[in-house]
Amino acid sequence: MEKLNEYLSKYKGFVFPTYILLVEHIDSLQNFEIRDSDVFLVTYGRSGTIWTQNIIMSICDSECTDETEFPNNMKKMPWLEYPPGNMDYSTRASPRFFTSHLNTALMPPGLREKKPKIVYVARNPNVSYFHFYRVWTKLETPRSFQEFLQEFIAGDVGGSSWFDHI
Known part of the structure; x- marks a missing residue:
């Protein structure tokens, strides 16, 4: 598991909120x-x-x-x-x-x-996701929409890349 910051961790290429990530459970889904x-x-x-x-x-x-x-x-x-x-x-x-x-x-x-x-x-959630990040205390608050959009495009937000997901 790679910790991206205090709030997010990457496991098996997917970005999860650190506070609820249970690696054992994610692994158990294969069975x-x-x-x-x-x-x-x-x-x-x-x-x-x-x-x-x-x-x-x-x-x-x-x-x-x-x-x-x-x-x-x-x-x-x-x-x-x-x-x-x-x-x-x-x-x-x-x-x-x-x-x-x-x-x-x-x-x-x-x-x-x-x-x-x-x-x-x-659905393209980038604006909604930006506002969600701003109010959810368990995620890092982005300094600006432009900063968040860059992270969103790079897939460095909870849920990883929207482009890969859809």
Whole structure:
């Protein structure tokens, strides 16, 4: 793992926020069992992820829409790369719903071998991401939009290169 700064680290060529990176978990995704009934929402950061999660959960008639068992998006469609607590995804009933900002190289290989549903949202997030960086205390605040844009183009922001991702 290469530390880029106090806030970001690069692992296997992908830039993660240091405060939530669990290397062991990222490595374990290579053995993650995919089910044909799984549903994945894959986006680059600041590309309409939460909005799309809500749409998917509204469309899918699933037990995962039960507000008492799954009170928020993090529980309904947990992040594949950032599991809340010690959640064991294998025990979830089908269909399982997941969200991810990972690029294809870090996703479980079973995505190519099985037939899960994958929703991919592509949007150029550079202005939204700049404002997100300015208010999120766990990321370094850019001095200017021009500085952030250079880092964004170089892929030196959380989520790595938008160009590679899409």
